[in-house]
Amino acid sequence: MAKLNLLLLLVLVVCALGLVTSQDKSRKAFSDLEREQERSRALDVEYGRLQLEASTWGLHSRVQRIAAGTLGMRVPDPRRVRVVRVDAGPAAAAARPGPQLQAHAGAAEGRERR
Numbered sequence: 001m002a003k004l005n006l007l008l009l010l011v012l013v014v015c016a017l018g019l020v021t022s023q024d025k026s027r028k029a030f031s032d033l034e035r036e037q038e039r040s041r042a043l044d045v046e047y048g049r050l051q052l053e054a055s056t057w058g059l060h061s062r063v064q065r066i067a068a069g070t071l072g073m074r075v076p077d078p079r080r081v082r083v084v085r086v087d088a089g090p091a092a093a094a095a096r097p098g099p100q101l102q103a104h105a106g107a108a109e110g111r112e113r114r
Contacts, residue, residue: 056062067073
């Protein structure tokens with residue numbers, strides 16, 4: 001009977017140690033989870049701030065002000081603006097080469113003849 005009591009006491013101590021270890025791991029995991037959730041919230045706030053900043057950097061008025069002030073750019077004279085019409089797509093452009101492509105093709109033929 002003493003051996004049985006000793007064996008049961010040993011099993012009880014092992015179970016108690018297992019329970020304490022399990023609870024400790026659970027508390028640490030929960031603490032890590034809360035820390036990561038807080039980090040996630042902070043990153044979400046920073047992401048929103050960065051999106052707002054990016055939209056501010058790209059505002060048309062800001063870009064125009066910097067182009068005119070810092071870079072000295074201006075709107076071209078309407079008489080110097082040429083509008084280029086694009087046909088159906090790349091296949092149409094390849095079928096009918098424009099003046100630049102024809103000049104380039106002629107230059108390539110000239111090189112081949114030499």
